[in-house]
Amino acid sequence: MSPVHMAPVPNSTVVAYRDDGPLSRAMGLLVAGQLPPLPPVLAGTFVTGVLLVLGVAGTDGLAVFAPAVTLLLAGPGSTHPHDGRFDWLVPPLLRVIEYTFVVAVGFAHELNPVLIFLLLGALAFHHYDLVYRLRQRVYAPSWLSTLGLGWDGRMMAVSLVALVGPLTFGYAVLALYLWALFGWESLTCWLAAPRSGVEEADMGTQD
Template identity: 55%
Template sequence: MTAMAEDSAINEPGTPEAETQGAAAFASRQLRAFRDDGPLCVALGRLSRGQLPPLPGAVIAAVITGVLLVAGVGDQNTPALFAPAVALLLTGPASSHPHNGRLDWLVPPIIRAIEYGYLAVLGFAQGVSAPLIYALIAVLAYHHYDTVYRTRQRLWPQDWVFRAGLGWEGRMLVVAFVGLSGLLPFAYAALAAYLGVLFVSESVTTWLRTGRGNGVIVDLEED
């Protein structure tokens, strides 16, 4: 076989090389869906054109968010209220990266830790009732679990769901902005109600329409 024939065979469907490339593309798409980026992250990612690796920015964002929370979250106008903007600027530009690095699978869990940790610590520190905090985080956990389970069955969430859900950065920014006015309980209640209706209704509709919500997980290697 000539060198040219060998090169063309690499891209033929069914070859080991093609299967490897397909698995890599699937993993990349999965990780980017797990990030749950909103419009702001997507816009910043377009500016960088996928050139920035995602892990360093995510790690630094987690550290800075933790420092700002430890610095004090009990009063209004605290530095912790600016943590979402810092996290967005550090992680947003890398949202368009294929996330194909050896440790890039760590990025979605780090982003989840930033979002959940921020919402929990800020809420408790500023007097939001525990049921409201738990309700909001439970809605987000349901959405993220549904995204993971759905992608394993090749049922990709529509882009509009991530936009309507504001993305992790949008939700944190809304909470921080409202926190400046002292109406944080209202923000938690409104977000929990809105996101609960959005995510649950869209999820149930998708599973009913496809008829695949039977608890059977399709193997990742199957189409």
């Protein structure tokens, strides 16, 4: 059974599931993979949750600082091989942080729910596609996480728009951009993937 090589094979599927952007990867290079990833992410989840609760409650918009806190705590662990017993928890925790942040900021500013779920839909589509690719050994190109901004860049973008406004315009532009990017790249990638290789990989996941 041979993998479908659309891009270099990631060193760790758990790291690939993280969906780190340029900022997080740069912070990871500073510690050269020496920082265990799970404890900082757990701390980031807790602190971000507190900031979101305070922000939604109207305490001077503290929610907009959640991306910076999460990046400072979770970013340095991005280059770790994530080979610990519970390191598989890191990607879903990052998903919870990102999705909750998008929803909390949107509803705190009384944004149209359609725009909130449009942006969430783009994120969910990308992450589902990422998981399915790794299971089928159809690997995403390295530039996708850069242009897609990563969880860190997307949270920073939402935070910036929340600070300078207008939020409706920012959510709409970000959602359309991500849908166009992820949708186009996914479509072209799957159309280019050798069918036989995908079928072999699919059979391998069912064994």
